[in-house]
Amino acid sequence: MNEFIFFLNKVVIDGVVIGGIYALGAIGVTLIFGILRFAHFAHGDMMTLGAGLSLAIAVVLSQAGLSTPLPLGFVAMPIAMALTAALAVGIDRIVYKPLREAGVRPVVLVMASVGVMLMVQGLVRFFAGSRMRSFYFSEHKNIFRIHLPFIAARKPLVITEPQILLIVLTVAVVIALHIFLTRTRDGKAMRAMSDNADLARVTGIDTARVVRLTWIIGGALACAGGTMLSLDVTFKPDLSFNILLPIFAAAIVGGIGKPYGAVAGGFLVGFSETLAVFNWSILLRPVKDYVPHWLHVPANLSLIPTEYKITVPFFILIVVLIWRPTGIFKGRVI
Amino acid sequence: MSLLCARNIHAGYGGINILNGVDITLDASKIGVVIGPNGAGKSTILKAIFGLLKVGEGSVFLDGEDITNEAPERLVHRGLSFVPQEHNVFLTLSVQENLEMGAFIRRDDYSARIEYVYDIFKPLKAKRNQPAGELSGGERQMVATGRALMTEPSLLILDEPTAGLSPLFMSGIFNRILDINTAGVTILMVEQNAKQALNIAHKGFVLASGTNRFVGSGRALLDNPEVACCFLGG
Numbered sequence: 001m002n003e004f005i006f007f008l009n010k011v012v013i014d015g016v017v018i019g020g021i022y023a024l025g026a027i028g029v030t031l032i033f034g035i036l037r038f039a040h041f042a043h044g045d046m047m048t049l050g051a052g053l054s055l056a057i058a059v060v061l062s063q064a065g066l067s068t069p070l071p072l073g074f075v076a077m078p079i080a081m082a083l084t085a086a087l088a089v090g091i092d093r094i095v096y097k098p099l100r101e102a103g104v105r106p107v108v109l110v111m112a113s114v115g116v117m118l119m120v121q122g123l124v125r126f127f128a129g130s131r132m133r134s135f136y137f138s139e140h141k142n143i144f145r146i147h148l149p150f151i152a153a154r155k156p157l158v159i160t161e162p163q164i165l166l167i168v169l170t171v172a173v174v175i176a177l178h179i180f181l182t183r184t185r186d187g188k189a190m191r192a193m194s195d196n197a198d199l200a201r202v203t204g205i206d207t208a209r210v211v212r213l214t215w216i217i218g219g220a221l222a223c224a225g226g227t228m229l230s231l232d233v234t235f236k237p238d239l240s241f242n243i244l245l246p247i248f249a250a251a252i253v254g255g256i257g258k259p260y261g262a263v264a265g266g267f268l269v270g271f272s273e274t275l276a277v278f279n280w281s282i283l284l285r286p287v288k289d290y291v292p293h294w295l296h297v298p299a300n301l302s303l304i305p306t307e308y309k310i311t312v313p314f315f316i317l318i319v320v321l322i323w324r325p326t327g328i329f330k331g332r333v334i
Numbered sequence: 335m336s337l338l339c340a341r342n343i344h345a346g347y348g349g350i351n352i353l354n355g356v357d358i359t360l361d362a363s364k365i366g367v368v369i370g371p372n373g374a375g376k377s378t379i380l381k382a383i384f385g386l387l388k389v390g391e392g393s394v395f396l397d398g399e400d401i402t403n404e405a406p407e408r409l410v411h412r413g414l415s416f417v418p419q420e421h422n423v424f425l426t427l428s429v430q431e432n433l434e435m436g437a438f439i440r441r442d443d444y445s446a447r448i449e450y451v452y453d454i455f456k457p458l459k460a461k462r463n464q465p466a467g468e469l470s471g472g473e474r475q476m477v478a479t480g481r482a483l484m485t486e487p488s489l490l491i492l493d494e495p496t497a498g499l500s501p502l503f504m505s506g507i508f509n510r511i512l513d514i515n516t517a518g519v520t521i522l523m524v525e526q527n528a529k530q531a532l533n534i535a536h537k538g539f540v541l542a543s544g545t546n547r548f549v550g551s552g553r554a555l556l557d558n559p560e561v562a563c564c565f566l567g568g
Contacts, residue, residue, distance in 0.1 A: 185438070188427065192435045195424040202384070202418060203481065204410030204439045 002155045003282050005148065009158050011274045017163045017232060019270025020170035024225030025247035026254065026262035027177065028218030034194035034257035035214045036096070038109035042117035043222055043247065044240025046088060049120050050223025051230040051239065052128050053080035055135060062138045073135035074165055077227045081220040088219030089212055091116055097211075117240070125237050132234045162231035169224060174263055177217075181259065186213055194257055242310060246273070249313035253320050255327030264328060273312045276303040337362040337397055337520050338383070338489055344391035345382040352378045354544040355392065358522070360537060362488070365511070365521045367552065369528040369565060370541035376524040377419065379541070380493050383522075384416045385409055396489070410439055415482035419493040419524075422478035425467030429458050432466050432477050436484030444484060451480035454510055472503035476510075483514065490514065492523035496530075508534055528566050532556050540565050 025047055032040040057076035068075050095112055144164070145156035180187040186209070193200040193210045201207055226239060250269045254261025281301035284291065291297055304311060320327060336359040346352040352375045360366040368376045381387040383394050385406045394402045396412060406416065424432050433451055437444040452459040455476035461469060466477050475495055482490055495511065496504040504527060512534055515521050525531035532538050535552030540561055548561050555561045 185434070188431050188434060189438060192424045192427055192431075195426045196421055199418065199421060199424065200435075202386070202406050202410075202416050203435055204407050204485065205435060206438070207407070 001150070001286075003285050005155045005157060006282055007278070011271070011278050013157070013159055013163065015267070015271040015274040017166055017270075018273060019267035020166050021225045021229045021232075021243070021266075022246050022250045022270050023170060023263045023266025024173065024221045024228070025243060026250035026266045027173075027259055028222050029247055029251040030254065030256055030259055030262040031190070031194075031214050032218050033251070035190065035197075035211060036100070036109070037197075038106045038113065039248070040218075041110065041113045041244065042091075042120055043218070044244035045117050045120040045124070046084060046219060046222040047226030047229070047243060048124050048237060048239040049087065049226070050080055050084040050219070051226035051235050052124050052237075053083050053223065054227040055128070055133060055230065055235050058135060059137070067139075070165070071135065071139060071141075071162060071231060073227060073231050074162070077224060080227060081223040084223035085216040085219035088215040088222075092211065092215050121237075121240070128235070128237050130237055132236050134234045135231045160232065162228060166228040166232065169228065173221065173224070174260075177259055186210070190214065245310060245317075246270075246313040249317040249320075253316055253327050255329035258327070258329040261327055261329030268328075269313050269316060272316055273309050276312045277306045277309055278302055335398060336360060336395075338366075338522065339395040340379070340383055340392065341395075342392040343379060343382050343389055343394070345378060345387050345389050347387070351390070352544050353382060356541060356544065357546055357549075358383070358539060360489075360520060360522055362520050363515070363518055364536040365515050365534055365552075366523070366537045366539065367528075367531040367535035368522070368524045368539045368541060369526075369531065370539075370547070371565070373543075374541040375544040376541055377493050378544075380416070380491050380522070380524055384414065384491055386416075410485060413485070413488040414491065415485055415487035415489070416491045417478045417482045417493060417495065419497055423466040423469075423474050423481070426465055428463050428465055429469070429477055430462040432481050433484055436481035439485060447484055447486065451483055454483075454513055455480050472499050472506070475499065475503075475507060479507075479510070479514075483519075487519060489520045489522065492521065494524050494526055496525065496527055504530065529556065532566075 025043060029040055029043050054073050054076045057079050058072040061072050061076055066072070095116055096109060099109055099112055142161035144159050144161070146159070147156045181191055189200070189205045190210050190213060192203070192205060193207055197207065229239065229243070246269050250265035251262050252265070253268055254263070254265030279300050279302045281297055281299060284297055284301070288297070338358065338360045340356070340358040343353050343356045344351055356375065356379050358366065358368070358379060368379060370376050378387065382389050385404050389403050393400060396414065401409060401412065424435060427435065430448070433448050437447065457473060458476055458480065461473065466474060469477065479492070479495065492511070496507050499507065508530055511521060511523070523531065532552040532555050538550060538552045538555040539546060540548040540555065548555060548558065550558070556566070
């Protein structure tokens with residue numbers, strides 16, 4: 001029973017948490033691709049930037065003597081989201097918009113986004129340094145230990161406060177995004193432009209406004225994802241190295257250009273990672289005595305070591321691109 | 335004064351001119367039909383008028399105002415609507431949403447206009463919640479034309495509205511175009527089915543290699559032996 005709880009902690013809870021973070025990033029990647037037709041490689045660093053802004057604001061709030069029932073980083077996040085969204089719109093105006101208007105090919109925009117990625121990375125390091133920083137510099141992280149109501153379960157389910165907040169936030173974001181895309185004029189215009197940008201122009205849809213909205217949503221959600229990840233673990237200036245590949249894998253697996261696909265893809269990649277690094281021999285422990293002794297059960301039965309976790313999204317990406325290039329939700333063929 | 339007055343239009347793709355001085359003038363509430371062989375520049379002249387293609391020389395006036403090389407999204411505000419020949423519906427949006435997008439520039443209540451479109455294109459009403467991508471070619475053309483009508487345009491530009499449709503659908507579309515025109519909308523369209531189109535046209539334009547070859551009333555062009563022999567397939 002304890003082994004099962006260990007499984008819940010290590011695979012289910014961790015999978016939901018990392019999946020939610022990937023989903024928040026992948027929604028932005030997929031929306032930007034759908035509207036602007038290029039892979040926005042700076043997205044991981046936009047997440048880092050957003051997390052850094054949240055941290056900076058949290059420090060300011062703490063020095064102002066503010067103390068809140070929720071983590072300060074979480075309280076600071078809405079302001080950071082607005083700032084990241086504004087920066088994303090600003091970067092678009094300075095970098096991508098002139099290129100779009102010059103009618104460049106998508107690959108030029110991709111390269112420009114690599115440039116933006118390096119710039120943002122440098123900027124974050126310039127202000128935040130290169131070391132890790134905890135969001136819990138003045139508070140302590142609430143950890144909830146939930147004892148399951150059966151006798152055999154002696155170990156508790158462990159979930160932290162930022163993890164609960166993240167799950168609530170992800171659910172709220174997905175519902176809000178659904179309502180936005182299916183019920184509002186701007187949301188429908190966004191779907192229309194993603195469907196057929198030329199026809200959107202001919203129809204009189206304000207395409208500049210749709211582009212702006214895309215960056216606002218993408219930037220704000222990137223900040224939310226980055227902040228929640230940093231709250232859960234720590235703030236690292238090189239956060240994007242570990243997150244860029246999984247969020248692209250999530251966006252592509254879900255079908256690029258499909259927001260719901262990005263959410264599904266995020267969780268798929270998240271669970272694949274936690275399942276792949278889980279030590280399966282732990283689940284065999286209760287039946288250890290019944291396993292014939294000639295069948296040697298190694299102490300570690302994980303598919304891949306934790307430090308190679310990044311290979312999981314890479315593997316998923318390759319499999320999907322070979323077998324189903326449109327992704328689960330029939331996005332565009334890349 | 336003419337509603338639309340395009341004079342001496344030169345335009346083309348990548349430096350190669352397709353149009354070498356085309357004139358299109360059309361009075362309000364009339365149907366104008368552009369016909370001609372493949373490569374004559376029929377679709378090109380529509381794109382040039384609607385700002386989808388840069389006009390190198392010449393000018394386009396709408397109701398006395400110069401709209402040469404104005405962006406399509408601005409022209410929609412001026413009362414122009416354009417239905418492209420291909421990819422003319424949002425495939426993943428429902429029929430209703432396609433119509434709502436047609437009304438994007440409107441901030442007033444356009445529900446009556448949607449009902450009007452469903453009234454003209456009756457088959458669409460039952461399929462209002464279906465994605466446009468699931469509809470047949472004829473129904474898609476209805477969605478595309480309905481979408482363009484949502485702004486209550488003064489000039490509706492149609493690029494081959496019957497392309498790829500079965501003859502049954504074709505006459506249906508022509509009848510709907512007549513209905514729309516009866517409601518006061520000026521229509522400029524390009525057609526492959528020249529005879530049927532000239533039948534409903536107040537004015538016809540026969541283009542050949544990027545210039546006007548014949549201009550006249552639909553009836554006159556149908557009766558002109560040279561037009562009949564060279565452009566209407568005998």
